[in-house]
Amino acid sequence: DSGVTQTPKHLITATGQRVTLRCSPRSGDLSVYWYQQSLDQGLQFLIQYYNGEERAKGNILERFSAQQFPDLHSELNLSSLELGDSALYFCASSGGTGRHSPLHFGNGTRLTVT
C-alpha cells in the first residue's frame, strides 16, 4: 500500500460532462502529481503541486484544471469531456520538491467517457 488514496476507482460519464477526481497524498508528503495513462499515449505528466502551489505543468489540456487544498489533498477537474479523455488517471506524491525522491502512486481512477 503506497499510502496514496484516489477516489473514485471507476467513473463512467457522458461526453460534455464534468468530473472531479480526488487524491489524498501519503502522510507528510507535500507534493502531488497527476498523470494520465492511456494505451496510445502511455503515461503523461499533467501537473504538479507543492504545498498548495502549482509547481510544474505538463501536457494538461485547458479543459482540465487541478488544485491542492490546505490539508494537501488534491482534485483534478475534467470538463467538456470527450471520448479521448477515457484513461487511467493517477495521482502520486513525494516528500518534497527536491530531486532524487521516488514518487508514490495511488491505484488510479479509471475514467470511461461514453
Place this chain on the structure above:
Amino acid sequence: SQQGEEDPQALSIQEGENATMNCSYKTSINNLQWYRQNSGRGLVHLILIRSNEREKHSGRLRVTLDTSKKSSSLLITASRAADTASYFCATDYGGSQGNLIFGKGTKLSVKP
C-alpha cells in the same frame, strides 16, 4: 515525445531465468528511475540511479546507467511468476522533480 524508450516492448521468460530490460533517453538527466506496474494498478517505485552513478543493486534487481550512451538497463535475476508486470523507466531531465517522463514500458511475463 516520450523521453525514455524501453526495449523490448514485451518479454516472456521461464521462472528462474534472468530478465533484462533496456531504456534509452534523449537528453541529459539528473536521475533515472524504474517502476513496476501490475495490471490496472498504480506504479511502484523500484530503484533510482543518479546521473553520477553507474550501477545500483536492490535485492534481485540490478540497474546500470551509461550516460555517454544515454541508456540504462534493469536486470531481474532468478525471476518469479510474481515479477509478471510492466516495467517503466522514468527520467528526470530537469525542472521540477515532478517532470518525470515515462517510457511506454516493457511487459514482462514470467511463466511458472
